[in-house]
Amino acid sequence: MTSAKMHRIRSRVFPDRLLGIFAILTIVAAYFLGLTRARADVMPYLMQALPSAERFEPFSSDTFSAYASSRVIGYVSIGKAVGYGGPLEVAVAVDLDGNVTGVSVIDQKETPSFFRRVDRGDLVESLLGKSYQDPFHLGQDVDGVSGATYTSRAIAQAVRQGTRQVAAGPLGLGVPTEYPPQIQFGVPEIVLIALFAVGYIAHRQKFRYTKQARWATMIAGLLILGFWFNRPLTIATINQLLLGFWPQWQTNLYWYLLLGGILFVFTADNKNPYCEWFCPFGAAQECMAVVGGAKTRSPRQFKDYLKWTQRGLAWLAIVLALIFRNPGISSYEVFGTLFDLVGSTYSFALLGIVLMASLFIRRPWCTYLCPLHPVDEFIRMIRRWILESWKKLSQKSA
Amino acid sequence: MEKTLSKKRIILPYIILAIVIVSVALILAELWSNVSRQIQSTQDSSATNTLAGVYQLFAPASTLNFIGLKVTPSDLQPTHHTITAKTHEAINA
Secondary structure (H helix, E strand, O other), X not given: OOHHHHXXXXXXHHHHHHHHHHXXXXXXXXXXXXXXXXXXXXXXXXXXXXXXXXXXXXXXXXEEEEEEOOEEEEEEEEEEEEOOOOEEEEEEEEOOOOEEEEEEEEEOOOOHHHHHHHHHOOHHHHHOOOEOOOOOOEOOOEOOOOOOHHHHHHHHHHHHHHHHHHHHOOOOOOOOOOOOOOOOOOHHHHHHHHHHHHHHHHOOOOOOOHHHHHHHHHHHHHHHHHHHOOOOOOHHHHHHHHHOOOOOOOOOHHHHHHHHHHHHXXXXXXXXXXXXXXXXXXXXXXXXXXXXXXXXXXXXXHHHHHHHHHHHHHHHHHHHHHHHOOHHHHOOOOHHHHHOOOOOHHHHHHHHHHHHHOOOEOOHHHHHHOOHHHHHHHHHHHHHHHHXXXXXXXXXXX | OHHHHHHHHHHHHHHHHHHHHHHHHHHHHHHXXXXXXXXXXXXXXXXXXXXXXXXXXXOOOOOEEEOOEEEOHHHOOOOOOOOOHHHHHHHHO
């Protein structure tokens, strides 16, 4: 390699690494800044859950006695569960017989458009009147909101926990034994394992039908993981990982399989098994590309600006999520907008632009806007850096 | 024919740039709307303090209508760890 070429490579690698360090430092700073944010005062939520109360007195750290005319009229307890985006807290008002009389959501980390769906639905109303003895199980005695199953399940679990805290605490009632949740292993999990397996086989050098296998996985990803279950990988998942909001494995096996599979292939093979192979939105763009005859287009004169804009957006999305300790707050992807028709006006406008652009540019979202692409590049850069340093160290010690 | 092709080659990068600029603007608007909603809903003390600080900067305006929040001066006093139900009502007004 000529020295001029080496110099060119170094001059490209150096700012990338420098900005990589800057990104890590700011992300760490955002994490600690998020930790210092004061917890929401629960009093307004206690009032919302039980408006007839005149005052509240703490019974325990999570349970409050509600008074009106100097007598106890009920209790409000803080129930907790883990939703799609992270921890969720509700204030549950319970009467003296152990029945739910009011619910108010104190804190949640769900993707805003999906939480609005639950908020506008009648899930919370359907929980009113339930007893501490009820199972609060989705599909059994609680109807979840379609398209927001994880959030619905978490709200039901949190309300059950709050209700039983009151029953077992101030009311002194015997509460049913809590069993660990059932393992959720169904179509999405099976399809995901199958897609990883097909991707692995198709990557082998002797495999002849790589192109056909890739289209098969993309179509399966689009139809099953996209339109049927709406479970694409989003920046919210990465944020969840960084924030340490690990959901229950029994009810979120898909999440662990997806992340574990991607990280495993990345570490072992330095390949991204997801984006080019079965990302549902990537597949949707490729279908549009077939219709419009799109090509890979990368304007040379703006290449660096476009690359850094995409990286800047990804950085902003992660930093905001860490500061607000809400993984879903910065999930600007339009996946849910396409697959579940949920989203703001901005999301629908953005989706329209991206789909139109997909007709003449190959994967415009992935190339210019997706926050996962810079994360992919970042992991590769760190991996390369570690390997180089390791090589240098072992050469020195030899 | 060649002229048309070269024209297309010149214009295309600008079209792509325009698409990205509009998309980024929409993404930033989405992020802004999510963040302002979060500030409204979490109603934590830091949000109240920030708003109180911003209000002082923009005084003597009688009402602060910043990031969609309508807050009157009497409702906003810098706090350290708690906010009252009154402030919560004011923020949601």
